[in-house]
Amino acid sequence: MSDAAQVGARPAPSVKTLVIMAVPAVAVGIVSALMLWLLDAVSGWLEGLLWETIPHAFGASESTPWWIFTVLTATGAAVGLVVWLVPGHAGPDSATTELVSRPLRLRVLPGLLLAVVLSLAGGVSLGPENPIIAINTALSVAVLARFAKRIPQQLVLMLAAAGTIGALFGTPIAAALLFTGTVAAIKGSGALWDKLFLPVAAAGAGALTMHLIGGSSMAFQVAPITHPDGWMLLWGVLVAAVSAGIGILCAWALPLVHRAFHALRNPLLVSLAGGVVLGLLGMLGGPMTLFKGLEQTGALISHPDDYGAGQLALFAGVKVLALLVAAAAGFRGGRIFPAVFIGTALGLLAHVLFPGIPLSLAIACGALGIVLVAARDGWIAMFVGAALVGDPAVLPMLCIIVLPVWLLVTKAPELVVKPRGATALSRL
Template sequence: MPQEQPLPSPGVRTLAVLAVPAIAIGILSALVLWAMDRTAEALQHVLWDAMPTALGIPTDSPWLTIAILTATGTAVGLVVRYVPGHAGSDSATTELDAPPAPLKAVPSIVLAVVLSLAGGVSLGPENPIIAINCALVVALCARFIRAIPPRISILLATSATIGALFGTPVAAALVLTGTLAAVRGGGSLWDKLFLPIAAASAGALTMHVLGAPSFTFDVPAYDGPTPIDLLTGTLIAAVSAGLGILAAFVFPLLHRAFHSLRSPVLYTALGGLVLGILGAIGGPLTLFKGLEQTREIVENPGDYTASQLLFFSLVKVVALLVAASAGFRGGRIFPAVFVGVALGLSAHALFPEIPLGLAIACGGMGIVLVATRDGWIALFLGIALTGDLGLLPILCVIILPTWLIVTKAPPLEVVEKTKPKPTPSEPAT
């Protein structure tokens, strides 16, 4: 197999010229994400508020939750089965840097994701929106900006979307540092990061201008570090990572069980029914992608007991596994953040002497480390959740033993086994 050529280190003139389309890609990627989010929010209002009110159904009825999620599962299954493009790749088998979807699959991916987000499915938009934006940007560059080759187009679209998702180009820079460092070739790493960061910055700023909610929550500043904080923080991160590892072991089994039904309509409808039951049991906080729900429990930690928060995290991780296994399209980072933060808040409720910011950051960092297998993004999210740089030194220490727990565990992803091609002496099955 021929080896992929290294990414070249561009010159100053090239960087300056290509910064313009990179910024345009960032703005476009953010606008696509924003439009998809707003469409999903409008449909969510119709499904969960306007329609029940018009029909005289209490909006807090558990039967309404079950009905909406079952209907959502059926609708997504119909999209996967019958709409051209079949909603792209199964999100359970993809990572953030997965290959772009075919352009013809984009409408079906958008439809499946909007239905999932509006219907309360416990998945975020990250994997599908990156696939959508990569497909659009590759097609546009091939048509109008041929100086940007496809793999650079994919890099810029991915960077722009990550910047838009998390509201800062730092997330994209950290994710891509590992990717680009693995590419052999000379030149400065920052020369290679220049255009992706330009795209990510444009995406992040566009989302801020459009009024997207912040990923950072208001918590008291951290006064440490202290030895006891190092111990308790490590324990919280380890428990959070341990729950993620347990989920990673269960994930392929559950995925196989749902897909044994063969028909996407059947297994996605069944997944919707199970999610509806889980939502009725866990309540509204365990529905949807998890960002606003995370904000609710962080800003009102005294409203919930330690056992309630632990219960929320357990229901949410099961909902995440069911949603990802049953053929819904969506990412696993946003709901994983809710799970980790709820665990951290549960520890804080049990032991109030644990600083709130430390508990939140370590809880989120542990399970995100499992979900992404990327120490940079886990550290970034730990800081981003609290907005407190004072936590950075202690988190840099805590992540080390946590990584030792995670590094040999299975990924929170279903790895598809490719069937070997038959030799001329054996028939294809």
């Protein structure tokens, strides 16, 4: 049983208890969203400085190859210095962490925040998901342990994770799906929705807060499928399986790449070497292959006809390598958002090569396959695929397509480096 499942083996909560507990749950969700928004705002400001203001003074732009190399190399050096010298060493290596892990000590958070801001602003191919969940859970556990001691720590952790996931994906559904298996394992009486009530409240508050303050969203719109048929299911399984296969190759390679970089031992040298390699990859793939990938995913989906098969293959290939290097070389960040970009590029590539595959299905299945590897959760993979295209006809097809692809993924390596004694609360 996971640690999260140990929240309680207790009787079903009363309506009064759920109402009272909903207050801190909503508060945790709101604060989690505000922390994510603040992280995005600060990293976005620094990104604008690094990629727009400063290069113009040198007659360069974000697309200038030498500037891409310079910024990523400097980012590697800066992150390495933070990991090496700042107290707490920016927390655990992100390559070894899953989406939801044990709460960090507060002294770790300043270094982790600094490393994440530098990574996001510097164009590193990692998302904010793992670090911001770690930050929000640590803060929530510390605050509620002081002012609401009767709330179990593991429940607080679940609320903070749910609120942050709701804010990240712009909807509480993602968090509800993610924690369905966890809360179902909790012993005690009561309906499943009694156990999901508080996480969904936190996730809903987080998602609504992000909408109100203008946060980014993963939801896009693609021309819907008009006449679904059985052949589309076969094409969808093929696209998702190829995408999952590429994800499995990444999962197999990550420990090897991680070992190679960390043979340098000193954190500064590890991240500096990673920054150099990322700079070379950025020069090859251009701005489209930099950063966490959400805006770039939107650009691909909004203008699919602007990219040929060669460009899409280049984007996907460079991003795969960039994700591996960024995850292995000591940078702080998550792997879900870059995986979404890779899956989107692979789906568009499948549509270009085989125009008979509907565009929305191709994109959704491309994302589903590799996110299934990165997340090890079918619900999240289906949610991401469906949210990307906004086509109701795709969702029931994804429910079928995910089944054979899961058989391919379930015994494959995970996209994480497993240190000895590591414990996670969620298999993400």
